Amino acid sequence: MKADPDERFEALYEAHHQELLAFIRRRSTIGDAEDVVAETFVVTWRRIDDVPDPARGWLFAVARNILRNHERSHHRQVSLRVHLAGHSATYSPDPASAIAGRTDLARAWNRLTDAERETIALTAWDELTQEEAATVLGCTKAAYAVRLHRARRRLLHLIDRTTSGGRRG
The missing domain is CATH 1.10.1740.10 (RNA polymerase sigma factor, region 2, helix turn helix motif)
Known part of the structure; x- marks a missing residue:
């Protein structure tokens, strides 16, 4: 019914x-x-x-x-x-710059592409499942999982670069 x-x-x-x-x-x-x-x-x-x-x-x-x-x-x-x-x-200003006490994260976040930020935000901030996030982005669950993995890996790499003093001008 x-x-x-x-x-x-x-x-x-x-x-x-x-x-x-x-x-x-x-x-x-x-x-x-x-x-x-x-x-x-x-x-x-x-x-x-x-x-x-x-x-x-x-x-x-x-x-x-x-x-x-x-x-x-x-x-x-x-x-x-x-x-x-x-x-x-x-x-x-970008909302990511408001992250108090985490300038390394803010710098790294700002260096991500819009697509990378959106991919991470759907899971981290909005707490969507991978299936729901894939629906939001109009892709398959597997494609979303790959995007999320790559975006997280790039964010960690950028954080590592900013905290280790390896910044570029």
Whole structure:
């Protein structure tokens, strides 16, 4: 027997709203996490019959895609303002630099590619399983495992280089 769509949506909302909000807040530089999560649940409601079980990875993938759209839109707006005003865009620091007391980790984290940071963050910060993280990134579980291994290995290598004084200019 299939669950009532209203009940399924409410259960998904109750189970995943807070963790999706935290997921987006950690990644958003433009402060619209609540809007992104709301849009995620609009998509969920519209596609309730297409939402897989378990839905966690699917929800994170939808939220990530919506965040990307919001950030692209934000960047277009900033670029337009800069163009119209004739001023350069202001720099907003990377959240990784806020890691207190761990400058070696922050330096290494900042030297990772966006893809490497995202791969590690899905497991370390968002506590997604490899299967869920693979769903978010749109790849197989095996491909995600390889990406995670390589990203962790590179992060450890970069930490080792920064703590041993082997920095490059």
